[in-house]
Amino acid sequence: MKSVRPASTEEIDEQLRELAEQLTRMDQRLRRLERQVAATTPRGWECTVCERGWVSARGGVLSCNRCSFRRHL
Numbered sequence: 001m002k003s004v005r006p007a008s009t010e011e012i013d014e015q016l017r018e019l020a021e022q023l024t025r026m027d028q029r030l031r032r033l034e035r036q037v038a039a040t041t042p043r044g045w046e047c048t049v050c051e052r053g054w055v056s057a058r059g060g061v062l063s064c065n066r067c068s069f070r071r072h073l
């Protein structure tokens, strides 16, 4: 019966390095996606209360520029 050879320290180091590189690549990809989302997300949306104003988030508060709609995030 063949015994399973435990992974050597070098092999574990190599695996860890590969995993670290994968994480770095995924992190970079995530940042790129976040920038894309931030660039394409509008700064506000039509108010559903008065249907004429524009709701935007500022300082953690959503507010309409036409009616009294306010909501804390």
Ligand SMILES: [Zn+2]
Pocket (backbone or CB within 6 Å): 047, 048, 049, 050, 051, 052, 053, 054, 064, 065, 066, 067, 068, 069
């Ligand atoms: Zn409104």
